[in-house]
Amino acid sequence: MTYDLLVNGKKYVVDVDGDIPLLWVLRDTIGLTGTKFGCGIAMCGACTVQVDGVPVRSCVVPVAEAAAKPITTIEAIGETAEGARVQKAWLDIDVVQCGYCQSGQIMSATAFLAANPSPTDEDIDAVMAGNICRCGTYPRIRAAIKLAAAGR
Amino acid sequence: MIKRIFAIPLVAVLAATGIVAGMGSLQSNAETSDGGALKSVSDFEAIADTSARSKAIFEEASRVMTHPRCINCHPATRSPTQGEDMHPHVPLMNASESSLGPAGLVCSTCHGAENRPVVGSRMKSIPGNSHWSLAPASMAWQGLTVGEICRQVKDTSRNGNRSLADLIRHMGEDHLVGWAWHPGEGRSAPPGSQETFAALIDAWVSTGAECPD
Ligand code: FES
Ligand code: FES
Numbered sequence: 001m002t003y004d005l006l007v008n009g010k011k012y013v014v015d016v017d018g019d020i021p022l023l024w025v026l027r028d029t030i031g032l033t034g035t036k037f038g039c040g041i042a043m044c045g046a047c048t049v050q051v052d053g054v055p056v057r058s059c060v061v062p063v064a065e066a067a068a069k070p071i072t073t074i075e076a077i078g079e080t081a082e083g084a085r086v087q088k089a090w091l092d093i094d095v096v097q098c099g100y101c102q103s104g105q106i107m108s109a110t111a112f113l114a115a116n117p118s119p120t121d122e123d124i125d126a127v128m129a130g131n132i133c134r135c136g137t138y139p140r141i142r143a144a145i146k147l148a149a150a151g152r
Numbered sequence: 153m154i155k156r157i158f159a160i161p162l163v164a165v166l167a168a169t170g171i172v173a174g175m176g177s178l179q180s181n182a183e184t185s186d187g188g189a190l191k192s193v194s195d196f197e198a199i200a201d202t203s204a205r206s207k208a209i210f211e212e213a214s215r216v217m218t219h220p221r222c223i224n225c226h227p228a229t230r231s232p233t234q235g236e237d238m239h240p241h242v243p244l245m246n247a248s249e250s251s252l253g254p255a256g257l258v259c260s261t262c263h264g265a266e267n268r269p270v271v272g273s274r275m276k277s278i279p280g281n282s283h284w285s286l287a288p289a290s291m292a293w294q295g296l297t298v299g300e301i302c303r304q305v306k307d308t309s310r311n312g313n314r315s316l317a318d319l320i321r322h323m324g325e326d327h328l329v330g331w332a333w334h335p336g337e338g339r340s341a342p343p344g345s346q347e348t349f350a351a352l353i354d355a356w357v358s359t360g361a362e363c364p365d
Binding site: 005019040041042043045048054055056057060061062065107109111112113114116123126127128129130132 | 164242243244245246248254255256257258260261262264265268269271272275278327
């Protein structure tokens, strides 16, 4: 079946089964490989993208559910005001270690800051607990989110 | 497909280290799907005393309310539990004011309008319903006795201002309540059905809505 996907402001017509996770359509069909596969069971956050501005785990969202809704991936998040601030803060603090989890971290952090522009440490921990980092960059993620919030 | 197969070894370390705690708790999710029968209203006819009958009917209905599918989202704190063993939800979730999770990690980040199958994992599916949310703090059930749950359920200051008639309707028709009997592969259902459960609540109300001690 064909689905119209609106990814990063661009329309894609994809011919895939409706129950295939959005992640694989983004990566394999469309070729946007910035979104990563970590666990495939909504446990790690590596595959986070935004659908209608809400962060979702693309490894468990059937593509049919995301069709016709605006989807934003790591490739275009820097075009939003929060995304640009988050990316700059990430570079300033040098958050990234291996980088594997980081597109998911940035997608979650951006949605979080858009909804909560002045988060406390507790607010940050409550949300970012959902994104696992094997390299343990959590303290730098927290610092970068605070920097991005301060740079409004 | 080929790309996907190659992707798996690349992330094996991430899976093996970062989420090992979560995976451990998944093992307890190897479960049954049949919750067994719920006694029907007629099974209580032998109890002559109306008050005693009402209490006994609520006791039976409470087998549903205290089942993990229901009580996992009526936690004592503002964080849900999960699984048959009611371990803390992974990832750690906070209800926040909305009961829908904090912006950035809302329930719908993972839970959709319907159960979502998961391929190739010990976790067979991600549960979902369009009303997926945590019960309000006033409706916390974990740690309460059946009598305490009963008194809370009929207390309009704590039950969302529901009348007894509203309760019968809620238990019998609400589709998030009904989800418990359709919890998705890999998860047990509470005993009976939504219909038999609602019939018990109806009979409990018509016998005076008495609460066990
Ligand atoms: S790959 Fe989707 S949450 Fe881990
Ligand atoms: S930077 Fe390596 S997993 Fe997070």
